[in-house]
Amino acid sequence: MMYxxxxxxxxxxxxxxxxxxxxxxxxxxxxxxxxxxxxxxxxEKSKDIRVVIITGAGAKAFVAGADISEMVNATAAxxxxxxxxxxxxxxxxxxxxxxxxxxxxxxALGGGCELxxxxxxxxxxxxxxxxxxxxxxxxxxxxxxTQRLARLxxxxxxxxxxFTCDKIDAQEAYRIGL
Ligand code: DAK
Numbered sequence: 001m002m003y004x005x006x007x008x009x010x011x012x013x014x015x016x017x018x019x020x021x022x023x024x025x026x027x028x029x030x031x032x033x034x035x036x037x038x039x040x041x042x043x044e045k046s047k048d049i050r051v052v053i054i055t056g057a058g059a060k061a062f063v064a065g066a067d068i069s070e071m072v073n074a075t076a077a078x079x080x081x082x083x084x085x086x087x088x089x090x091x092x093x094x095x096x097x098x099x100x101x102x103x104x105x106x107x108a109l110g111g112g113c114e115l116x117x118x119x120x121x122x123x124x125x126x127x128x129x130x131x132x133x134x135x136x137x138x139x140x141x142x143x144x145x146t147q148r149l150a151r152l153x154x155x156x157x158x159x160x161x162x163f164t165c166d167k168i169d170a171q172e173a174y175r176i177g178l
Contacts, residue, residue, distance in 0.1 A: 006032070010049060015052050029066075043096065050098055052093075063116075086111060101122075106125065106129065109131050110132060110134055113131060114143040117145065122173075129167050146158070
């Protein structure tokens, strides 16, 4: 299948899915989320693919978040639809039979951090930056971050990251269990 916002490459039993919107640091717009959901649904059915690696195009970002330019004019109903789409895709990633790995090659903010947390395993490059900065935009993490972050790092650290919008590097993320 061809995608506009994803690259998908399969080598032996490993599929590498690359979020490919490098101009916006791989921000997740609705079209990308829909493609990711469709791509994962295909992989899920495959008996040959055993491992899925999720990563971002370019040298700077894994995924810098949900696409703010799309969200800024969204109605409540459109925001809800976008969040439900992301939740469906991320839940699929979390529960699919394949082992899933986030190769975090740069910024993993907001929806990007939430995408990484939906994988079984996170491997971070030295330049990885994690954070849930949604509160700075006057919203809360909407793609499962409040739940998945707390499960990984504990409620206190999750609340601290969400309330402060702090960005943390790979070493700090490793230290706190993210
Ligand atoms: N969305 C759209 N465009 C983005 C983006 C994003 N999240 N992040 C970066 N970009 C774009 C920039 O606008 C810029 O575009 P041009 O100006 O070149 O057109 C380009 O990517 C390069 O970014 P910068 O020039 O800013 O690059 P820097 O190296 O200076 O900075 C940065 C990198 C990652 C620190 C910075 O770009 C940044 O702070 N980005 C925003 C990060 C962020 O706030 N992410 C969280 C987004 S909110 C919901 C609830 C919540 C959510 C959704 C639904 N419901 C309950 C319905 C929200 C979730 C989120 O993820």
